[in-house]
Amino acid sequence: MIVAKKSLLEVENLTWIKDGKKILDIPAMQIDQGDHIALIGSNGSGKSSLLKLLSFLEKPTTGEVLLRSVNRKSSMIEKRRKIAVVFQEPLLLNLSVYDNIAYGLKIRGRKKGREAIVEEWMERLKIGHLKERYPRHLSGGEAQRVSIARAMALEPELLFLDEPFSALDAPTKNQLLEDISLIIKKSNMTTLFITHDFSEIPFLADKIFVLADGQMVQKGTVEEIFYRPSCSAVAALVGADNEWSGRIEKRCEREKQILIKLDQGIKMKVPFTEAYQFFAEGQTVTVFARSDDLSWGRGACNNYEGFVSKVAPYGWHYKVTVNCAIPVTVVMDKHTFLQRKPEIGDKAEVHILPEKIHMIGK
Numbered sequence: 001m002i003v004a005k006k007s008l009l010e011v012e013n014l015t016w017i018k019d020g021k022k023i024l025d026i027p028a029m030q031i032d033q034g035d036h037i038a039l040i041g042s043n044g045s046g047k048s049s050l051l052k053l054l055s056f057l058e059k060p061t062t063g064e065v066l067l068r069s070v071n072r073k074s075s076m077i078e079k080r081r082k083i084a085v086v087f088q089e090p091l092l093l094n095l096s097v098y099d100n101i102a103y104g105l106k107i108r109g110r111k112k113g114r115e116a117i118v119e120e121w122m123e124r125l126k127i128g129h130l131k132e133r134y135p136r137h138l139s140g141g142e143a144q145r146v147s148i149a150r151a152m153a154l155e156p157e158l159l160f161l162d163e164p165f166s167a168l169d170a171p172t173k174n175q176l177l178e179d180i181s182l183i184i185k186k187s188n189m190t191t192l193f194i195t196h197d198f199s200e201i202p203f204l205a206d207k208i209f210v211l212a213d214g215q216m217v218q219k220g221t222v223e224e225i226f227y228r229p230s231c232s233a234v235a236a237l238v239g240a241d242n243e244w245s246g247r248i249e250k251r252c253e254r255e256k257q258i259l260i261k262l263d264q265g266i267k268m269k270v271p272f273t274e275a276y277q278f279f280a281e282g283q284t285v286t287v288f289a290r291s292d293d294l295s296w297g298r299g300a301c302n303n304y305e306g307f308v309s310k311v312a313p314y315g316w317h318y319k320v321t322v323n324c325a326i327p328v329t330v331v332m333d334k335h336t337f338l339q340r341k342p343e344i345g346d347k348a349e350v351h352i353l354p355e356k357i358h359m360i361g362k
């Protein structure tokens with residue numbers, strides 16, 4: 001039985017205009033009880049602005065943000081009390097760790113059990129030993145733990161986190177991610193967090209919202225966003241960096257295969273899945289493939305020969321572009337790279353597994 005989730009927050013026809021520029025334009029959006037959402041988008045796409053509007057720190061120019069637990073006419077302050085926000089830089093008061101965590105509860109008039117709540121959250125965030133310390137004597141990671149404990153102690157209906165880990169070193173960040181992930185899963189807290197580091201997403205989210213130029217361009221599971229992007233903006237953001245255009249030459253239901261002819265005359269085979277049942281022969285399409293899903297050498301089909309036109313480091317790996325009438329970019333792990341040592345001008349062959357190709361209608 002599918003149980004409908006309870007909606008906590010809804011957006012209706014929201015726009016936010018600043019200095020004559022439309023920063024946000026979101027006709028509809030919904031956050032349900034128990035959702036764990038990652039909000040992603042390129043720099044300046046409007047993520048932090050949206051967070052300010054969703055947490056009632058800013059008012060929309062038109063439209064509304066509706067919190068289901070309060071009256072539509074309630075004051076901004078009343079609405080804000082249902083929400084807690086953690087920012088990139090921990091905003092701590094010049095008080096002890098204990099008092100920083102207790103402060104929000106005091107402001108919200110929570111007297112009963114306050115001490116126990118503060119102790120509980122210090123323990124959960126593993127900062128009990130820092131109880132008497134002042135913020136100036138905390139490391140960045142410790143300060144962010146205090147800031148998260150303070151937000152969580154409020155037991156908000158919604159917890160928003162705006163790039164909370166971006167200033168932390170890798171081991172500190174990973175430990176904090178593991179700890180918060182466990183807390184969130186146990187508590188069934190509803191969360192939305194902004195990140196540019198996609199490796200954080202599996203810890204904290206099972207759903208992704210993508211913003212581009214102030215518009216919500218795609219919402220979906222991690223699998224959908226990363227492997228079935230809805231447009232070029234999402235594809236480029238999530239690493240589906242091979243993009244070609246073409247048209248469907250043949251649709252063969254019996255062989256469960258679609259044959260695409262790219263604009264440059266190159267052919268490509270794609271499995272005929274349910275997602276493509278309404279695609280017709282002759283239809284123009286955009287085809288995407290992640291460079292980390294392509295392979296060097298020859299495969300069973302979709303083999304392309306050409307000359308290496310670009311070699312660039314890519315984290316611990318390398319990105320190699322082979323010009324095969326279409327540019328094809330492949331991520332090579334260091335081991336393969338050192339074995340093959342591709343150089344500009346070298347002859348090369350790459351292949352794409354048909355099931356790794358994603359296409360959208362134009």
Ligand SMILES: Nc1ncnc2c1ncn2[C@@H]1O[C@H](COP(=O)(O)OP(=O)(O)OP(=O)(O)O)[C@@H](O)[C@H]1O
Binds near residue numbers: 041042045047
């Ligand atoms: N108060 C404001 N007045 C005018 N323009 C603003 C204001 N706040 C944000 N903007 C503009 O809105 C756009 C979106 O900014 P925002 O900070 O929301 O993007 P972002 O997606 O969070 O970016 P980043 O990933 O770089 O943090 C930017 O062009 C920014 O200059």
